[in-house]
Amino acid sequence: MSIITSQQLKNYYSDYKDIEVNFNTQVISATGLLAKQIYFKCVGNHWPCVIYSSSMSSAKIIANLNVSFYDAVKHADNLIQLRFAFKRPDKSDPLTFFIAAKIAGFTPYGKKKGDLNFISLNYTQKPPNDLIEILGILLEAKESSKNRQTERIVITPESSRVLGLKSKDAIVSIDKIPRRCLIRDIAFGGAKIILIGIAKFLIDKSIVLHVAFEDETETMALPGKIIRNEEVAGRKDLTALAIQFDDESLPLTFKMKISQYFKQMHKKYDHS
Numbered sequence: 001m002s003i004i005t006s007q008q009l010k011n012y013y014s015d016y017k018d019i020e021v022n023f024n025t026q027v028i029s030a031t032g033l034l035a036k037q038i039y040f041k042c043v044g045n046h047w048p049c050v051i052y053s054s055s056m057s058s059a060k061i062i063a064n065l066n067v068s069f070y071d072a073v074k075h076a077d078n079l080i081q082l083r084f085a086f087k088r089p090d091k092s093d094p095l096t097f098f099i100a101a102k103i104a105g106f107t108p109y110g111k112k113k114g115d116l117n118f119i120s121l122n123y124t125q126k127p128p129n130d131l132i133e134i135l136g137i138l139l140e141a142k143e144s145s146k147n148r149q150t151e152r153i154v155i156t157p158e159s160s161r162v163l164g165l166k167s168k169d170a171i172v173s174i175d176k177i178p179r180r181c182l183i184r185d186i187a188f189g190g191a192k193i194i195l196i197g198i199a200k201f202l203i204d205k206s207i208v209l210h211v212a213f214e215d216e217t218e219t220m221a222l223p224g225k226i227i228r229n230e231e232v233a234g235r236k237d238l239t240a241l242a243i244q245f246d247d248e249s250l251p252l253t254f255k256m257k258i259s260q261y262f263k264q265m266h267k268k269y270d271h272s
Contacts, residue, residue, distance in 0.1 A: 012136025032087030
């Protein structure tokens with residue numbers, strides 16, 4: 001991942017300050033949030049909680065609230081400190097930081113009565129650059145995936161290096177049967193692959209392209225469907241398949257990688 005400049009952080013904050021990110025399974029995986037290490041503190045006491053969502057200006061958390069909590073926040077004028085924790089791929093210790101916030105309200109979680117509540121928070125200060133970067137990269141990737149759906153990346157040694165792609169050799173699963181292929185190009189919205197065989201009977205079939213990246217321990221599964229096939233000039237034994245990805249099922253991490261590729265290439269051409 002490229003180094004984020006102070007200007008980029010300012011742009012992230014300006015563009016995405018109030019956009020909420022829901023911490024579902026995909027977002028937790030993409031950001032490396034360490035859910036079990038999240039808590040908030042107030043007047044020296046700590047309460048475990050779940051991050052439901054966060055923007056760069058507010059958050060919603062879920063926590064069990066008891067009498068000691070209400071006494072503490074009353075004494076602190078509803079001010080708390082929310083602790084975030086994220087994995088760092090290059091280090092063993094996590095990235096952690098606190099954000100000062102004020103409680104804006106409570107809502108019981110679910111229909112059952114009990115102590116479990118949604119707590120709405122407003123940050124009382126600009127969050128650390130680390131949170132701005134994490135949310136900014138994710139939101140930028142989502143925006144870029146909408147605006148650049150069909151902009152294709154031809155797989156070359158240079159584009160593979162920038163993408164962090166291990167190889168253009170890949171595996172596809174069609175009808176759950178794995179087959180070797182070559183990735184010709186890739187985009188937010190799909191990919192074109194080359195494989196051995198006659199594929200005219202594969203149109204509209206479901207397919208999963210398994211792609212290996214340098215910084216991922218496992219291959220990334222990109223589900224979609226085959227929308228057309230083409231002949232490969234001079235090779236009757238090969239066919240090219242165009243894949244349309246299922247956007248809702250694509251890993252956020254994949255979108256972030258493609259987004260960062262376009263950003264890095266844009267910088268390269270700006271400075272050339």
